[in-house]
Amino acid sequence: xxxxxxxxxxxNGSCLYYNEWNRKKQAGISKxxxxxxxxxxxxxxxxxxxxxxxLDMKExxxxxxxxxxxxxxxxxxxxxxxxxxxxxxxxNARETLQQIYSNLYVEYIVKNPVCVLGxxxxxxxxxxxxxxxxxxxxxxxxxxx
Amino acid sequence: xADESLFDFLHMEIVSHIYKEQQSSKEEMDxxxxxxxxxxxxSMGFRVGQGLIERLTRxxxxxxxxxxxxxxxxxxxxxxxFRRQVDNLRTNHQGTxxxxxxxxxxxxxxxxxxxxxxxxxxxxxxxxxxxxxALSNLGLDSVVTAEVSVMPSCKFQVVVQKx
Numbered sequence: 419x420x421x422x423x424x425x426x427x428x429x430n431g432s433c434l435y436y437n438e439w440n441r442k443k444q445a446g447i448s449k450x451x452x453x454x455x456x457x458x459x460x461x462x463x464x465x466x467x468x469x470x471x472x473l474d475m476k477e478x479x480x481x482x483x484x485x486x487x488x489x490x491x492x493x494x495x496x497x498x499x500x501x502x503x504x505x506x507x508x509x510n511a512r513e514t515l516q517q518i519y520s521n522l523y524v525e526y527i528v529k530n531p532v533c534v535l536g537x538x539x540x541x542x543x544x545x546x547x548x549x550x551x552x553x554x555x556x557x558x559x560x561x562x563x
Numbered sequence: 564x565a566d567e568s569l570f571d572f573l574h575m576e577i578v579s580h581i582y583k584e585q586q587s588s589k590e591e592m593d594x595x596x597x598x599x600x601x602x603x604x605x606s607m608g609f610r611v612g613q614g615l616i617e618r619l620t621r622x623x624x625x626x627x628x629x630x631x632x633x634x635x636x637x638x639x640x641x642x643x644x645f646r647r648q649v650d651n652l653r654t655n656h657q658g659t660x661x662x663x664x665x666x667x668x669x670x671x672x673x674x675x676x677x678x679x680x681x682x683x684x685x686x687x688x689x690x691x692x693x694x695x696x697a698l699s700n701l702g703l704d705s706v707v708t709a710e711v712s713v714m715p716s717c718k719f720q721v722v723v724q725k726x
Contacts, residue, residue: 529568529672531575531686532679542678 421558422487422503428536429497431457435539439552460491480512494519508557522548578604578685601688608692616697619643629723632701633660640697658723670715683711694719
């Protein structure tokens, strides 16, 4: 039961924040390339999902899973994208991502006069609160399954 | 009570606007520019404080002495304006008072320690003005300054001017 890592992108594709808690294997490319790959892939998946949908789409792309992990996606109305990789025991982290947005991002970044929206998130207060929030999640445990 | 974020966002923008205006002509801000920005913010706060105190003391009885006025500022006034009471009031009984607020509402979202410490004074100037304006309309001329060492805790020093 665990959270592997978390990405926050803005609507232009820049990665505002990245943190990992339990990542055993790196991607083998530089962090910049990894962020570009993540954003680009999600952009394509979302447009693919909406094109191929046999019914009218409501939320669109929510998550994908492999035999080892699941990637959860949440996009806010303002275009902010939250991506979290967890293990397979977490069926739906959408609400968690929504809470991260409203209780952490809005509180500590939007309401912080020094943080410029659209730049990477430097606030230590945000990082530490996010860290305790993640560690406090019911599906988080320091030792991966 | 209106949503607190309304004032928070407006205050953030006021501070940012005043600093941008002052900087528009040159590249770097020197200390004189910073002092101008701080005093503009403080005088805005002064007028706001004057108005606020008139409204908040509409129904209160008159105050016995200076200490009573300061206690009112620390309790009722601070609660109405900054949503909590001052944690600690110290005085030397000779006109100097130190009000300590350990979770000052305009600093709580900034940081929880030392990060952004150099930016904190910008966001305290307006509040110093509010306190000075409030005291002025209660009959006390004063000089109000604020200092921060660890956010979000800050100390406001009030020196009452004797005639």
